[in-house]
Amino acid sequence: MTGDRAGNAISARQIYMAYGKTEVLRGIDVSMPQGQTLALLGPSGCGKTTLLRLVAGLLSPTSGEIAIDGQMVACPSLFVPPEKRGLGMVFQDYALWPHLSVAGNVAFPLEMAGINGAERQARVKAALDRVGLSAMADRSPSALSGGQQQRVAIARAIVAEPRIVLFDEPLSNLDRELRETMVAELGALIRGLGLTAIYVTHDQSEALTLADQVAVMEAGQIAQLAAPEDLVEHPASPKVAEFLRLGAVLSLTRDTGGWSYGGHALGPMGGPEASAAEVLVTPRALRIADFGTTALSGEVMAVQYRDTAYAVTVRLNQAAPAQTVQISSDTRMRLGERIGLEIVSDRLRWFPARTQAPVH
Amino acid sequence: MARAREAVSPSVVIAAAGLVVVVAVPFLFILLQAVFPHLGRGSLAAPFSALAGALGDPKLIGMTGNTLLLGLLVVVLSALIAVPLAVARALFRVPGAVIWDVLFLIPFMIPPYIAVLGWIMTLQPRGYLEQLAGFDLAAFLFSVPGIVFVMTLNTFPVVYFAVSRTVETVGSRYADVARVFGASPLRAFWRVTLPLSTPGLAASLLLVFAMSIEEYGTPAALGRRAGFDVLVTAIDLRVSDWPIDLPGAAILSLVLVILSFGAFLLQRWILTRRSYEATTGKPQDAAKRDLGVWKFPVLALFAAVAVAATGLPLLAILATALSRTISGGLTLANLDLSNFSAILGDTTGALKALGTSLSLGVAAALVTGLLGALSAYAVVKSKVRGRGVLDVLTILPNALPGIVVAVGLILAWNQPWLPVTPYNTALILLLAYCCILLPQPVRYATAAFHQIGDNLEAAARVFGASPLVAFRRILLPLIAPSLLAAMLLVFAVATRELVASVVVAPVGVSTISTYIWRQFEQGSVGLGMAMAFITILITTALPLIVLSLMGRRGNLL
Ligand SMILES: Nc1ncnc2c1ncn2[C@@H]1O[C@H](COP(=O)(O)OP(=O)(O)OP(=O)(O)O)[C@@H](O)[C@H]1O
Numbered sequence A: 001m002t003g004d005r006a007g008n009a010i011s012a013r014q015i016y017m018a019y020g021k022t023e024v025l026r027g028i029d030v031s032m033p034q035g036q037t038l039a040l041l042g043p044s045g046c047g048k049t050t051l052l053r054l055v056a057g058l059l060s061p062t063s064g065e066i067a068i069d070g071q072m073v074a075c076p077s078l079f080v081p082p083e084k085r086g087l088g089m090v091f092q093d094y095a096l097w098p099h100l101s102v103a104g105n106v107a108f109p110l111e112m113a114g115i116n117g118a119e120r121q122a123r124v125k126a127a128l129d130r131v132g133l134s135a136m137a138d139r140s141p142s143a144l145s146g147g148q149q150q151r152v153a154i155a156r157a158i159v160a161e162p163r164i165v166l167f168d169e170p171l172s173n174l175d176r177e178l179r180e181t182m183v184a185e186l187g188a189l190i191r192g193l194g195l196t197a198i199y200v201t202h203d204q205s206e207a208l209t210l211a212d213q214v215a216v217m218e219a220g221q222i223a224q225l226a227a228p229e230d231l232v233e234h235p236a237s238p239k240v241a242e243f244l245r246l247g248a249v250l251s252l253t254r255d256t257g258g259w260s261y262g263g264h265a266l267g268p269m270g271g272p273e274a275s276a277a278e279v280l281v282t283p284r285a286l287r288i289a290d291f292g293t294t295a296l297s298g299e300v301m302a303v304q305y306r307d308t309a310y311a312v313t314v315r316l317n318q319a320a321p322a323q324t325v326q327i328s329s330d331t332r333m334r335l336g337e338r339i340g341l342e343i344v345s346d347r348l349r350w351f352p353a354r355t356q357a358p359v360h
Numbered sequence B: 001m002a003r004a005r006e007a008v009s010p011s012v013v014i015a016a017a018g019l020v021v022v023v024a025v026p027f028l029f030i031l032l033q034a035v036f037p038h039l040g041r042g043s044l045a046a047p048f049s050a051l052a053g054a055l056g057d058p059k060l061i062g063m064t065g066n067t068l069l070l071g072l073l074v075v076v077l078s079a080l081i082a083v084p085l086a087v088a089r090a091l092f093r094v095p096g097a098v099i100w101d102v103l104f105l106i107p108f109m110i111p112p113y114i115a116v117l118g119w120i121m122t123l124q125p126r127g128y129l130e131q132l133a134g135f136d137l138a139a140f141l142f143s144v145p146g147i148v149f150v151m152t153l154n155t156f157p158v159v160y161f162a163v164s165r166t167v168e169t170v171g172s173r174y175a176d177v178a179r180v181f182g183a184s185p186l187r188a189f190w191r192v193t194l195p196l197s198t199p200g201l202a203a204s205l206l207l208v209f210a211m212s213i214e215e216y217g218t219p220a221a222l223g224r225r226a227g228f229d230v231l232v233t234a235i236d237l238r239v240s241d242w243p244i245d246l247p248g249a250a251i252l253s254l255v256l257v258i259l260s261f262g263a264f265l266l267q268r269w270i271l272t273r274r275s276y277e278a279t280t281g282k283p284q285d286a287a288k289r290d291l292g293v294w295k296f297p298v299l300a301l302f303a304a305v306a307v308a309a310t311g312l313p314l315l316a317i318l319a320t321a322l323s324r325t326i327s328g329g330l331t332l333a334n335l336d337l338s339n340f341s342a343i344l345g346d347t348t349g350a351l352k353a354l355g356t357s358l359s360l361g362v363a364a365a366l367v368t369g370l371l372g373a374l375s376a377y378a379v380v381k382s383k384v385r386g387r388g389v390l391d392v393l394t395i396l397p398n399a400l401p402g403i404v405v406a407v408g409l410i411l412a413w414n415q416p417w418l419p420v421t422p423y424n425t426a427l428i429l430l431l432a433y434c435c436i437l438l439p440q441p442v443r444y445a446t447a448a449f450h451q452i453g454d455n456l457e458a459a460a461r462v463f464g465a466s467p468l469v470a471f472r473r474i475l476l477p478l479i480a481p482s483l484l485a486a487m488l489l490v491f492a493v494a495t496r497e498l499v500a501s502v503v504v505a506p507v508g509v510s511t512i513s514t515y516i517w518r519q520f521e522q523g524s525v526g527l528g529m530a531m532a533f534i535t536i537l538i539t540t541a542l543p544l545i546v547l548s549l550m551g552r553r554g555n556l557l
């Protein structure tokens, strides 16, 4: 199967990983070409860090194969230790060595590669310049702010010019503003150096901004692997849609008169030929109407100002367990205001009914 | 098919090998000898035959009873002395608090066998007390209360430091909260501070108990005349005096190990179950109250204890060391430096003993430092299978009294079929010191490793460091301050270790402790005390100075 791997910077085949009896990864298949960025996106505990550590060689899989640049690094008969894999990595907690200066931290990968003297100094300086920290080379990492420590970790990851860099939620410890500027900087850096990157995050906007491909993980499996725009337009399952916070997923049933929700008829609306289905209702699929004129109605629960419009959370009157939907409004609405909601059928996205559908 | 995974790190392999040689081998041979009485002749005949006889022996029961009694009495007296001092130190503004701390740390750092010699010089007939006050207290000293008294002066600092630290942190963190919610100072103490401090107190008392049942010098010097035999002295008798009784020694050792292990497990259980010693909370001096009218009585108490524990024995040792002859007594004319010049002139082999002990101390510090760091790494950081076994091996020496280690080493390395053996070389002393003192570096290194995030090592590996390089460049420097403190302690204790040295030192090799012990037995008390004084300077003052420069006074305990 070597041909399969040729040309791929990283490929993982049928990775299973268990800590003792608990299976954390269950049959992961990913491969990514040179120079691309893959985002691993998923809720806490789904196995993102585990997958990254498997690629780095900090763990070895229970079964399955991993190859880097076409070279097998983990398979039943072989295990290449991390120091022989030639990767760069940015850790979630930065993992800067507190007993080494900033420059000492950044110089370490070069030292391990046997690069000494003037060349080492020059490359450390270049790496620190790139992240704008050359003035702080002699400081101790503990005397830096969170964002600066983050940059040191990035400089250390790129200084030895690895072709592949692994990022484990590199921005999750930063506040939102800093995170937004750093996402842009990181994107520029990755493209500028032509890096192949795996980027772990649980923030969907980070993933969608940075990645060429996004792998949405769920409970140890990859639920969907797609380019960002495909992911948003065509989520593969209600779960993926929910995780990406694209909108509300409602369970509908169908009878002769068309679809109905919680016993309230909504009309034909298209959709699959089935007696039940799930539908993704994005904010763009709803229009505000006067109360009492539509089949669907609700009460305003929360109003948030975002960018140029108000994001309004509406609790549906028709749902037995509470169900909210999001809409966007140009005007500020009162809390508790009752409004009607009109469904734009061609903006709905349909899924087959879940097997364990909620009872009603 | 076995899957390829990362090879076991060399650090773990070295740790495992070291632990087997230093800890497992001597312990294993005690067990074997206790079960197979003819092990010494290379025979496994008649298993358990000696065990049954020995365990029913009323003498053994008596000695075990004596050992327990001694431990309990020392615990009670230590608590009586230390707890009031510690509570006063923790909750009130005691003038000169830091000086009292240092004065109470010194007796812990002076080996009890040296202090006991000072007490003998003071309280024996025609001793310093009689010369100054006209009466002697020999009857008190050479009795069970005397033994308990001398040993307590050595052990009470353990309780003092543990309790004052806990009460201080608990007082400032939790008791003040109780006061905000309406408790009076006294109620806050009874309802909050005291219950929260009990685990710390209990754990320190168990440590005192373990120290007391292992102690050799004091019962050996004072107990014989009183006919008071404990397990340690009985074991010593069986391995050093004719007729040698190795099976008997092994069985007594096992009994001692069980007592000691019990105390240790209980201590660990208490600390892990309910430890409120806030590791992050810094004791605050600001919140302390004034002693008011109690200022002078409390100061008098501190001073009395400091004089008894530190002043008197040190002065007696110095006086004896400076006396030309003992019979000359405490007169100006009798004072000179002849004992010190005899030591420095090396007419009695003193310098050689000093050199031997200092080199063994340095070697023991290096070996236990390295082994301690590697084993703590294997237990805390590595994911190696079977690290539970390594954990047990690092804990085991806590329950192995010096005399037991010595017996184990004799049993293991004096087997006739061994082609080469460290027995009868100075190396056997090194093995003994390493086994006895290994717990210190392990404890310090374990605590330090727990504070190091796992990713620091992982990052080094990803950036190209092999397991050994990552250990040397990243982990070792990070635990170095703690490890250094522990190694200093090992050096200090190993250089004057008595019981294992007495038992396993080869013919012709003398250490500081065997030198002092022998001078005392031969009647050259002045020489012995001069040596003791030099030893205290080297092994107590030096580490204290270095440690206080590193800012860890008191944390030693
Ligand atoms: N050493 C371990 N032993 C046992 N289980 C573990 C271990 N490390 C991780 N796990 C479990 O494996 C699962 C996946 O962990 P992992 O760290 O990969 O999650 P993650 O997706 O990175 O989560 P997060 O977003 O919170 O970082 C979790 O359920 C975790 O409890």
Ligand SMILES: [Mg+2]
Pocket (backbone or CB within 6 Å): A048, A049, A050, A092
């Ligand atoms: Mg993670």
